[in-house]
Amino acid sequence: MAEHPQRSFHINKILLISLVIVIVVLGFSLVILAIGNAGTRSTVGKVDALANSQDECVTCHRKESPGIVSQYGHSSMASADVKCVDCHEVTANYPGSVSHEGTYVLQSPTVVKCQKCHEQEVAQFLKSRHAIPAYVAYAGSEGLSPSQSKEYQSIPEGAFDPQKARNAIFALEGPEITRFACVACHEIGKPAEDGSTGQCQKCHLRHEFSLEQSRRAETCNNCHIGPDHPQWEIYFESAHGIAYSTMSEAWNWDTDPGTLTVKDFSAPTCSICHISGFGRTPTSHDVGDRLTWYLAAQISTRRPGWESNISRMQNICLECHNEVFIKDFYQAADKETEAINALVQEADSIIQPLKDKNLLTKAPFDEPIDFVYFENWHHYGRTAKFGAWMQGADYTQWHGAYEMLKDLAELRSLVGQKINVSNP
Numbered sequence: 299m300a301e302h303p304q305r306s307f308h309i310n311k312i313l314l315i316s317l318v319i320v321i322v323v324l325g326f327s328l329v330i331l332a333i334g335n336a337g338t339r340s341t342v343g344k345v346d347a348l349a350n351s352q353d354e355c356v357t358c359h360r361k362e363s364p365g366i367v368s369q370y371g372h373s374s375m376a377s378a379d380v381k382c383v384d385c386h387e388v389t390a391n392y393p394g395s396v397s398h399e400g401t402y403v404l405q406s407p408t409v410v411k412c413q414k415c416h417e418q419e420v421a422q423f424l425k426s427r428h429a430i431p432a433y434v435a436y437a438g439s440e441g442l443s444p445s446q447s448k449e450y451q452s453i454p455e456g457a458f459d460p461q462k463a464r465n466a467i468f469a470l471e472g473p474e475i476t477r478f479a480c481v482a483c484h485e486i487g488k489p490a491e492d493g494s495t496g497q498c499q500k501c502h503l504r505h506e507f508s509l510e511q512s513r514r515a516e517t518c519n520n521c522h523i524g525p526d527h528p529q530w531e532i533y534f535e536s537a538h539g540i541a542y543s544t545m546s547e548a549w550n551w552d553t554d555p556g557t558l559t560v561k562d563f564s565a566p567t568c569s570i571c572h573i574s575g576f577g578r579t580p581t582s583h584d585v586g587d588r589l590t591w592y593l594a595a596q597i598s599t600r601r602p603g604w605e606s607n608i609s610r611m612q613n614i615c616l617e618c619h620n621e622v623f624i625k626d627f628y629q630a631a632d633k634e635t636e637a638i639n640a641l642v643q644e645a646d647s648i649i650q651p652l653k654d655k656n657l658l659t660k661a662p663f664d665e666p667i668d669f670v671y672f673e674n675w676h677h678y679g680r681t682a683k684f685g686a687w688m689q690g691a692d693y694t695q696w697h698g699a700y701e702m703l704k705d706l707a708e709l710r711s712l713v714g715q716k717i718n719v720s721n722p
């Protein structure tokens with residue numbers, strides 16, 4: 299039986315209209331969803347606090363360097379009426395001052411400026427290895443002023459010097475290279491011309507000084523990366539890092555400091571475990587405050603005050619995990635750290651005969667065996683420890699312990715060759 303042409307046209311029309319309505323409704327919900335999501339991004343929708351500013355630094359710099367003014371305008375410090383001059387203006391005779399538009403400014407404001415308003419953050423920072431020790435790591439302690447030496451010695455875990463020949467590579471490469479290498483990372487603790495220490499802007503990028511940015515793992519990735527301290531790589535393969543990569547769109551990145559809880563973040567970033575106030579634990583800019591081992595050291599030992607540090611770190615874990623889980627984890631990671639210490643010590647006993655027979659050259663890093671010995675603890679040993687403590691199994695295994703075994707075999711062979719050559 300043939301279908302009535304008129305009727306099938308009518309049905310098609312109804313279908314078409316319904317389809318159009320469905321598409322329109324879907325489209326609307328997508329737009330509403332997008333607007334909702336945009337609201338959770340910290341930078342979108344924030345007002346430009348400097349939009350109507352008549353401040354002369356602002357009006358001229360809006361023409362000369364609009365990027366700086368726009369970034370600063372969207373910061374919470376600009377909303378709180380902190381002005382360009384609060385960070386930049388100094389007196390004529392201030393160290394490093396440059397004459398500028400009828401006044402004097404610093405090109406690079408120092409912590410002395412931040413300290414006026416952020417005394418506590420500066421005091422904590424100065425008690426950490428991010429301060430003077432980071433600088434001493436490449437420059438040595440010889441050039442420190444008496445007050446800087448005092449500052450250095452007042453850091454409980456500061457004077458620890460795990461690598462006595464620390465300047466050897468720095469010296470071998472020379473300043474043309476190291477300016478872009480060691481210095482670029484370690485200047486987080488470099489003294490400024492006015493004698494103050496450190497660079498807050500390494501984690502609080504100018505001129506937004508955004509909380510979200512400092513809380514994101516990418517900020518630490520500027521330095522905590524690579525074969526000798528792959529914390530960034532390890533974090534990204536850990537369960538915590540996976541949560542960060544897959545779910546952090548919904549986290550409350552701009553929650554006021556000191557009020558962060560599991561309601562804001564379902565898993566930790568670097569900053570939650572090492573810096574942020576979280577739940578019952580207050581914020582600290584002293585990144586050593588929650589650590590128990592010197593993991594970066596050749597042979598890891600306990601830190602001074604580790605018994606109280608451990609409770610601060612574990613209180614962070616306990617916001618999300620139960621006590622037995624965390625106690626077990628710590629016990630196992632302590633044992634792993636000691637097992638890696640043993641593998642590092644094995645390298646020492648392997649090369650001991652060369653030391654006894656005076657078969658190693660005095661100069662550092664001038665023969666292959668120096669590099670094999672160094673990488674065993676400096677790259678692989680550290681990596682194996684960091685991998686365990688921050689849950690990167692691949693780093694503990696294939697970039698860590700396995701490389702150590704391979705390295706020890708190579709060391710034995712190199713030692714054998716040297717002894718044979720000297721004793722044909």
Ligand code: HEC
Pocket residue numbers: 354355356358359362382383386387396398399401403404405406
């Ligand atoms: C009339 C325009 C004008 C005014 C007003 C002005 N600046 Fe500038 N500023 C400039 C220009 C142009 C430069 C770039 C100079 C250069 O490249 O040598 C500059 C550079 C700077 C620098 C970098 C310094 C350097 O030597 O590299 C700082 C910091 C600065 N200004 C801060 C301020 C502050 C703070 C104020 C308010 C007290 C201010 N400026 C007022 C035009 C201005």
Ligand code: HEC
Pocket residue numbers: 355356359363366367370375380381382383384385386405406407499504505
């Ligand atoms: C909270 C402190 C603070 C405030 C407020 C501030 N700055 Fe800066 N400014 C800095 C820091 C820190 C640097 C970076 C120094 C470095 O990395 O060497 C800097 C660098 C600069 C530079 C030179 C570097 C460049 O990127 O060209 C200029 C120019 C400058 N600021 C202008 C301004 C102007 C204009 C304002 C106001 C709209 C302002 N700053 C407000 C802290 C501040």
Ligand code: HEC
Pocket residue numbers: 374375377378380381384385407408409411412413414415416498499502507508509
């Ligand atoms: C004149 C006082 C003053 C100076 C100088 C100053 N700050 Fe601030 N800063 C403030 C105030 C006020 C706030 C709080 C804004 C708020 O809570 O909304 C703040 C907030 C911040 C925040 C948190 C931003 C946020 O979104 O909550 C950071 C990070 C910060 N300052 C870093 C610095 C650094 C780094 C320096 C030095 C280069 C500096 N400040 C210099 C007054 C100052």
Ligand code: HEC
Pocket residue numbers: 431432434435436458459460461464465467468476479480481482483484520521522523524527593594
């Ligand atoms: C990519 C950034 C980066 C570069 C480049 C870099 N370091 Fe480091 N360095 C670090 C970080 C991050 C640590 C801390 C590792 C830890 O605690 O797990 C560190 C640790 C150290 C330590 C051990 C801690 C101490 O204070 O004794 C020394 C020594 C050191 N670095 C010296 C150097 C020298 C010398 C160079 C150049 C030849 C250099 N570093 C290049 C980031 C860097």
Ligand code: HEC
Pocket residue numbers: 409412413416419420423428486496497498499500501502509512513554555556558569573574575581583
């Ligand atoms: C190693 C990275 C790092 C360095 C260096 C650093 N900060 Fe922070 N800072 C952070 C992080 C992460 C937060 C966010 C803490 C949180 O989640 O509550 C923060 C927060 C802040 C805040 C907001 C209030 C608070 O205490 O939470 C201020 C103000 C601040 N920093 C000032 C400074 C000053 C001043 C310096 C330099 C002495 C500095 N910071 C150096 C990482 C850093």
Ligand code: HEC
Pocket residue numbers: 426427428431432433435455482483484486500501512517518519520521522568569572573585586589
């Ligand atoms: C500009 C480079 C730089 C950035 C950015 C940076 N760090 Fe560091 N960090 C270092 C250096 C260098 C050291 C080693 C200092 C030393 O012992 O000589 C270090 C050491 C540490 C330590 C070990 C401290 C100790 O007592 O042994 C921790 C923990 C740490 N950083 C956490 C962080 C976190 C979390 C972030 C991001 C919020 C961060 N760092 C950002 C350079 C940096």
Ligand code: HEC
Pocket residue numbers: 515518519522529530531533538566567568569571572588589590591592593594595611687688
């Ligand atoms: C789940 C919490 C957690 C997260 C997330 C985390 N860490 Fe750690 N981190 C630890 C613990 C625990 C230790 C070992 C503590 C100890 O010694 O007791 C550690 C050790 C370190 C050390 C070694 C310090 C030394 O003794 O040499 C550095 C540096 C560090 N973390 C940086 C980072 C960076 C950078 C990130 C992000 C890329 C990060 N951490 C993410 C918990 C965390």
Ligand code: HEC
Pocket residue numbers: 536537538541560563564565566570571611612614615616617618619624627689
């Ligand atoms: C903000 C919440 C939060 C904090 C704080 C936190 N974790 Fe976790 N942790 C998680 C989540 C979520 C997972 C993933 C759970 C799963 O595997 O289903 C996890 C997983 C783990 C795992 C299992 C890894 C795996 O591969 O199965 C370990 C171990 C762990 N965390 C240790 C720690 C330690 C140690 C601390 C403190 C230094 C800590 N966590 C802090 C949320 C947190």
